[in-house]
Amino acid sequence: MKFFIDTANLKEIKEAHDLGVLDGVTTNPSLMAKEGITGHDKIMQHYVDICNIVDGPVSAEVISTDFEGMVREGEALAELHENIVVKIPMIKDGVKALKYFAERDIKTNCTLIFSAGQALLAAKAGATYVSPFVGRLDDISTDGIDLIDQIRAIYDNYFFETQILAASVRHPMHIIQCAEIGADVMTGPLKSILALLNHPLTDSGLAQFLADYQKGNK
Numbered sequence: 001m002k003f004f005i006d007t008a009n010l011k012e013i014k015e016a017h018d019l020g021v022l023d024g025v026t027t028n029p030s031l032m033a034k035e036g037i038t039g040h041d042k043i044m045q046h047y048v049d050i051c052n053i054v055d056g057p058v059s060a061e062v063i064s065t066d067f068e069g070m071v072r073e074g075e076a077l078a079e080l081h082e083n084i085v086v087k088i089p090m091i092k093d094g095v096k097a098l099k100y101f102a103e104r105d106i107k108t109n110c111t112l113i114f115s116a117g118q119a120l121l122a123a124k125a126g127a128t129y130v131s132p133f134v135g136r137l138d139d140i141s142t143d144g145i146d147l148i149d150q151i152r153a154i155y156d157n158y159f160f161e162t163q164i165l166a167a168s169v170r171h172p173m174h175i176i177q178c179a180e181i182g183a184d185v186m187t188g189p190l191k192s193i194l195a196l197l198n199h200p201l202t203d204s205g206l207a208q209f210l211a212d213y214q215k216g217n218k
Helices: 010-019 029-034 040-051 067-078 092-102 116-125 134-139 144-158 172-181 190-197 200-216
Strands: 002-006 024-026 058-061 084-089 108-113 129-132 163-166 185-188
Touching: 002 010, 002 190, 010 040, 010 190, 024 185, 029 040, 040 058, 040 067, 058 108, 067 084, 067 092, 084 092, 092 108, 092 116, 108 116, 116 129, 116 144, 129 144, 134 144, 134 172, 144 163, 144 172, 172 185, 172 190
Parallel strands: 002 024, 002 185, 024 058, 058 084, 084 108, 108 129, 129 163, 163 185
Antiparallel strands: none
16 A cells, blocks of 8 residues: 655655655645645645655645636646646546546546545546545544445446545554555555554563663673
């Protein structure tokens, strides 16, 4: 399973990259605003800055909700860097835009997926990735992991090449569950990825090894 980090923070992206497990980045206008990145030119440059850190897909989101606007924005984003993946919302005109970009070999990530039917439409239209939001479904007492399982079964039934990008991942168990089901990619905050490192037996075992070493070298 590929690990993407969901942020616009360059320091966090570099830390994940230096850890040796980072495969890509997802971001959105909200995450950009959180880092104080506003204005068209600054946002576009920030995408380039991210691409210069990570050698992998970088999802860059359009803000238009009409077909022509999404095409115009998506083409401009795709020209920024070869690693850019155009992030398209799951709406009617978004599905049309997915088809348009697929026919031109421009990679896409269909975002705001909350049902298997939406994921099926996105795959039929040629999306490179679909982003079902695991955590947001959990927030409304719906099992987000079950949705990943449904999409995996449907895609396997019909050999769709669209990759399942489990989004809104909140904690390490989400990551493990997505890996067990067969999500192609997960994206979440750095803290969720780093939490995979933690186990009390690792900590106590290392402490014991170091203590024994010190005893033998007195």
